[in-house]
Protein backbone atom coordinates (compact mmCIF):
# COMPACT_ATOMS: atom_id res chain seq x y z
CA UNK A 457 0.00 0.00 0.00
CA UNK A 458 1.39 3.47 -0.89
CA UNK A 459 1.75 6.24 1.72
CA UNK A 460 -1.09 8.14 0.05
CA UNK A 461 -3.32 5.07 0.36
CA UNK A 462 -2.28 4.67 4.00
CA UNK A 463 -3.33 8.24 4.70
CA UNK A 464 -6.72 7.72 3.00
CA UNK A 465 -7.47 4.57 4.95
CA UNK A 466 -6.51 6.22 8.26
CA UNK A 467 -9.43 8.65 7.68
CA UNK A 468 -11.60 5.70 8.72
CA UNK A 469 -11.55 4.15 12.17
CA UNK A 470 -10.46 0.56 12.64
CA UNK A 471 -14.01 -0.31 13.62
CA UNK A 472 -15.43 1.27 10.45
CA UNK A 473 -12.93 -0.62 8.31
CA UNK A 474 -13.76 -3.85 10.11
CA UNK A 475 -17.51 -3.37 9.58
CA UNK A 476 -17.03 -2.50 5.89
CA UNK A 477 -14.75 -5.51 5.36
CA UNK A 478 -17.43 -7.72 6.99
CA UNK A 479 -19.98 -6.45 4.42
CA UNK A 480 -17.52 -6.99 1.57
CA UNK A 481 -16.99 -10.58 2.66
CA UNK A 482 -20.63 -11.43 1.75
CA UNK A 483 -20.49 -9.75 -1.64
CA UNK A 484 -19.18 -10.68 -5.07
CA UNK A 485 -16.82 -7.68 -5.24
CA UNK A 486 -15.64 -4.75 -3.10
CA UNK A 487 -17.61 -2.13 -5.07
CA UNK A 488 -20.91 -3.89 -4.30
CA UNK A 489 -20.49 -2.75 -0.68
CA UNK A 490 -20.62 0.95 -1.67
CA UNK A 491 -24.00 1.86 -0.13
CA UNK A 492 -23.46 -0.29 2.96
CA UNK A 493 -20.03 1.26 3.47
CA UNK A 494 -21.48 4.78 3.19
CA UNK A 495 -24.22 3.86 5.69
CA UNK A 496 -21.69 2.38 8.13
CA UNK A 497 -19.53 5.50 8.13
CA UNK A 498 -22.58 7.77 8.29
CA UNK A 499 -23.81 5.72 11.25
CA UNK A 500 -20.59 6.55 13.10
CA UNK A 501 -20.06 10.15 11.97
CA UNK A 502 -23.52 11.47 11.06
CA UNK A 503 -22.50 12.44 7.52
CA UNK A 504 -19.94 11.69 4.81
CA UNK A 505 -17.18 14.28 4.48
CA UNK A 506 -14.94 14.51 1.38
CA UNK A 507 -12.17 12.91 3.45
CA UNK A 508 -14.38 9.96 4.45
CA UNK A 509 -15.64 9.61 0.87
CA UNK A 510 -12.07 9.39 -0.45
CA UNK A 511 -11.09 6.84 2.20
CA UNK A 512 -14.12 4.64 1.51
CA UNK A 513 -13.52 4.80 -2.26
CA UNK A 514 -9.91 3.78 -1.66
CA UNK A 515 -10.96 0.87 0.53
CA UNK A 516 -13.47 -0.30 -2.09
CA UNK A 517 -10.94 0.16 -4.90
CA UNK A 518 -13.16 2.52 -6.86
CA UNK A 519 -12.81 6.16 -7.89
CA UNK A 520 -13.98 8.93 -5.56
CA UNK A 521 -16.11 10.34 -8.40
CA UNK A 522 -17.86 7.02 -8.86
CA UNK A 523 -18.61 6.71 -5.13
CA UNK A 524 -19.69 10.36 -4.95
CA UNK A 525 -22.18 9.63 -7.76
CA UNK A 526 -23.69 6.79 -5.70
CA UNK A 527 -23.76 8.93 -2.51
CA UNK A 528 -25.46 11.81 -4.34
CA UNK A 529 -28.03 9.53 -5.96
CA UNK A 530 -28.95 7.92 -2.65
CA UNK A 531 -30.85 10.65 -0.79
CA UNK A 532 -30.32 9.14 2.67
CA UNK A 533 -26.57 9.65 2.49
CA UNK A 534 -25.68 13.11 3.75
CA UNK A 535 -22.69 14.88 2.20
CA UNK A 536 -22.90 17.86 4.55
CA UNK A 537 -22.99 18.05 8.36
CA UNK A 538 -26.47 17.41 9.77
CA UNK A 539 -28.15 17.91 13.16
CA UNK A 540 -28.42 15.21 15.84
CA UNK A 541 -31.64 14.08 14.16
CA UNK A 542 -32.62 14.42 10.52
CA UNK A 543 -36.31 15.16 10.01
CA UNK A 544 -37.41 13.80 6.64
CA UNK A 545 -40.81 15.02 5.52
CA UNK A 546 -42.44 13.21 2.61
CA UNK A 547 -43.35 15.55 -0.22
CA UNK A 548 -44.73 12.93 -2.63
CA UNK A 549 -48.24 12.85 -4.03
CA UNK A 550 -50.29 11.02 -1.33
CA UNK A 551 -48.86 13.18 1.42
CA UNK A 552 -49.33 16.30 -0.68
CA UNK A 553 -53.01 15.42 -1.25
CA UNK A 554 -53.52 14.88 2.51
CA UNK A 555 -52.47 18.44 3.34
CA UNK A 556 -48.78 17.62 3.62
CA UNK A 557 -47.87 21.14 2.61
CA UNK A 558 -49.65 22.63 5.65
CA UNK A 559 -48.00 19.99 7.85
CA UNK A 560 -44.59 20.98 6.42
CA UNK A 561 -45.37 24.63 7.12
CA UNK A 562 -46.18 23.81 10.77
CA UNK A 563 -42.92 21.84 11.12
CA UNK A 564 -40.92 24.71 9.63
CA UNK A 565 -42.60 27.16 12.04
CA UNK A 566 -42.03 24.87 15.02
CA UNK A 567 -38.32 24.40 14.25
CA UNK A 568 -37.81 27.93 12.88
CA UNK A 569 -36.01 26.62 9.79
CA UNK A 570 -36.69 25.86 6.14
CA UNK A 571 -35.93 22.66 4.21
CA UNK A 572 -32.18 22.11 3.89
CA UNK A 573 -31.44 23.93 7.17
CA UNK A 574 -30.36 22.90 10.68
CA UNK A 575 -31.70 24.41 13.91
CA UNK A 576 -29.24 26.74 15.68
CA UNK A 577 -28.96 24.30 18.62
CA UNK A 578 -27.81 21.59 16.17
CA UNK A 579 -30.69 19.28 17.09
CA UNK A 580 -32.59 18.95 13.84
CA UNK A 581 -31.93 19.12 10.10
CA UNK A 582 -35.07 19.36 7.98
CA UNK A 583 -35.19 17.67 4.58
CA UNK A 584 -37.94 16.82 2.06
CA UNK A 585 -37.89 13.22 0.83
CA UNK A 586 -39.79 11.19 -1.71
CA UNK A 587 -42.35 8.60 -0.59
CA UNK A 588 -41.60 6.91 2.75
CA UNK A 589 -43.83 3.97 1.78
CA UNK A 590 -46.52 4.91 4.30
CA UNK A 591 -48.97 6.46 1.80
CA UNK A 592 -52.10 4.93 3.36
CA UNK A 593 -51.27 6.88 6.52
CA UNK A 594 -50.25 10.12 4.78
CA UNK A 595 -48.86 12.60 5.56
CA UNK A 596 -45.74 10.94 6.97
CA UNK A 597 -42.27 11.89 8.20
CA UNK A 598 -39.25 10.49 10.02
CA UNK A 599 -37.66 12.12 13.08
CA UNK A 600 -34.30 10.35 13.16
CA UNK A 601 -35.19 6.67 12.85
CA UNK A 602 -38.76 7.05 14.21
CA UNK A 603 -41.57 7.14 11.70
CA UNK A 604 -44.65 9.30 12.32
CA UNK A 605 -47.77 9.25 10.19
CA UNK A 606 -51.37 10.57 9.93
CA UNK A 607 -49.80 13.94 10.74
CA UNK A 608 -51.99 16.94 11.49
CA UNK A 609 -50.77 20.54 11.16
CA UNK A 610 -52.12 21.44 14.61
CA UNK A 611 -50.45 18.56 16.50
CA UNK A 612 -47.24 17.85 14.56
CA UNK A 613 -45.25 20.35 16.67
CA UNK A 614 -45.93 18.33 19.83
CA UNK A 615 -43.99 15.38 18.36
CA UNK A 616 -40.83 17.49 18.59
CA UNK A 617 -41.54 18.38 22.24
CA UNK A 618 -42.01 14.66 22.95
CA UNK A 619 -38.80 13.77 21.06
CA UNK A 620 -36.85 16.41 23.04
CA UNK A 621 -38.26 15.07 26.33
CA UNK A 622 -37.22 11.53 25.37
CA UNK A 623 -33.67 12.68 24.48
CA UNK A 624 -33.57 14.46 27.86
CA UNK A 625 -34.62 11.22 29.56
CA UNK A 626 -31.96 9.29 27.62
CA UNK A 627 -29.31 11.73 28.72
CA UNK A 628 -30.25 11.44 32.40
Ligand code: FES
Nearest residue numbers: 546551588590591
Ligand atom coordinates in the same frame (compact mmCIF):
# COMPACT_ATOMS: atom_id res chain seq x y z
S1 FES B 1 -46.52 9.68 -0.58
FE1 FES B 1 -45.88 10.19 1.42
S2 FES B 1 -45.49 8.25 2.31
FE2 FES B 1 -45.96 7.78 0.26
